[in-house]
Every structure is written in structure tokens, then in C-alpha cells.
Amino acid sequence: MCTRYISPEAGDIERHWHVGARSPVRWAHDVFPNYEAPFIRSVDGERELVVGQWSLIPWFAKERKLKYPTSNARGEELAQKASYKHPWARGQRCIIPAESFFEPCWETGKHIPWRFRRADGTPWGLAGLWNAWTDPATEEIVQSFTMLTINADAHALMRRMHRPDPKRSPDMQDKRSVVPIAPADVETWLSAPMGPAATLMRLAEAEAFDGAPAAAG
Numbered sequence: 001m002c003t004r005y006i007s008p009e010a011g012d013i014e015r016h017w018h019v020g021a022r023s024p025v026r027w028a029h030d031v032f033p034n035y036e037a038p039f040i041r042s043v044d045g046e047r048e049l050v051v052g053q054w055s056l057i058p059w060f061a062k063e064r065k066l067k068y069p070t071s072n073a074r075g076e077e078l079a080q081k082a083s084y085k086h087p088w089a090r091g092q093r094c095i096i097p098a099e100s101f102f103e104p105c106w107e108t109g110k111h112i113p114w115r116f117r118r119a120d121g122t123p124w125g126l127a128g129l130w131n132a133w134t135d136p137a138t139e140e141i142v143q144s145f146t147m148l149t150i151n152a153d154a155h156a157l158m159r160r161m162h163r164p165d166p167k168r169s170p171d172m173q174d175k176r177s178v179v180p181i182a183p184a185d186v187e188t189w190l191s192a193p194m195g196p197a198a199t200l201m202r203l204a205e206a207e208a209f210d211g212a213p214a215a216a217g
Contacts, residue, residue: 052143
């Protein structure tokens with residue numbers, strides 16, 4: 001589960017993904033769940049940069065503040081989970097730009113945050129789903145998104161992250177990782193039918209990750 005990432009600057013996002021800004025809203029670049037942050041989606045074949053809440057608000061929510069976490073969504077459960085099945089079925093997929101993201105390593109027996117950048121120095125484009133929710137009290141339309149995760153038990157690097165579950169065997173820990181979308185696959189992820197898009201829910205090779213313990217602060 002990812003609960004912190006660093007968002008690139010607006011200009012870097014627009015240049016890297018060839019997208020113009022729709023919203024003048026600024027955002028905190030050190031992003032935590034429920035913060036406002038940018039995501040990229042496709043509407044009528046055109047990419048747009050939108051700022052929304054990092055914690056997807058499902059259609060049935062009565063209020064914006066939820067009592068359960070929706071910042072991460074398990075990729076294996078998108079078609080079944082009430083919070084995500086409608087955005088998934090409607091193709092409301094998005095790219096979440098990230099200069100880097102953080103995960104906890106417990107190999108020392110303690111929580112040591114690691115920071116992950118791309119080895120080639122470019123920003124990550126992480127797979128997500130978005131939704132537009134109408135506040136029943138104010139009729140405000142609120143944009144929000146969730147970050148997808150998949151099993152990483154077999155990944156040479158990401159299986160080292162997160163606290164081990166002593167009740168599970170080493171090969172059945174269900175360690176989780178975010179889903180990087182390669183630049184060449186962005187249009188497929190944003191606009192293709194569900195079948196081709198689903199094939200992109202996989203991890204990049206370990207060599208694509210530049211990971212190390214994060215500096216204090």
C-alpha cells in the first residue's frame with residue numbers, strides 16, 4: 001500500500017505527458033491520502049490534467065469524508081468492489097504522475113521508509129481510477145482518484161517492502177506494489193477497451209526502480 005508520493009511540477013507533467021492544465025488549482029507536492037493532487041485522464045479522446053482528492057469517493061457516498069480508505073485499490077478486485085467496479089467498468093482509468101513514491105521496508109525489524117524513483121530519471125506514471133462525485137448537500141462536483149496495487153510477492157525488489165505477516169508463508173505474503181504504466185502504453189491505459197488495458201496491470205522489471213532508504217525529513 002502506498003500512502004505517500006511526490007508529485008512533479010505542473011510544467012513537468014504537461015511536457016512529459018503532452019497535456020494541458022484544466023484546473024488552476026495548485027497542490028502540495030508531498031502527497032498523502034485525502035490531499036489534492038493531479039491526475040491525467042482522457043475525455044472524448046483528449047488528455048486532460050485534473051486536480052482531485054487522492055482517495056476515490058464512490059457514487060454511493062453520502063459525504064466527502066469516508067470512514068474507510070480508498071487511496072489504494074487492489075487490482076485483482078476492481079470488478080467486484082463496490083467502490084471501484086463502476087469506474088472500472090466505465091473505463092475511468094487515469095495516470096497519476098509521481099516524481100517518486102515511498103514504501104516501508106521491515107528487513108531490519110523496524111519501519112524504514114524507502115523512496116523509489118525511476119532509474120532513467122523520468123517521472124512515474126502510476127495506474128489509477130478516477131471518479132466525479134456530486135455532493136448531495138451542495139451539488140459541488142468533486143474529482144477524486146485511487147492508486148492501483150497488485151501482488152508483488154515474486155518481484156525481486158518490491159517483495160522486500162512492507163511488514164511481513166507471520167501467519168503467512170514467505171511466498172504467500174501478498175506484498176503489494178503500485179503499477180507503473182510505461183510511456184508507450186499510456187494511450188492504451190487511458191482509452192483502450194478493458195481487455196487490453198487490463199494486460200498493463202503488471203510490474204516493471206526491478207532494474208527500472210531506483211530505490212533506497214529515504215533521507216530523514
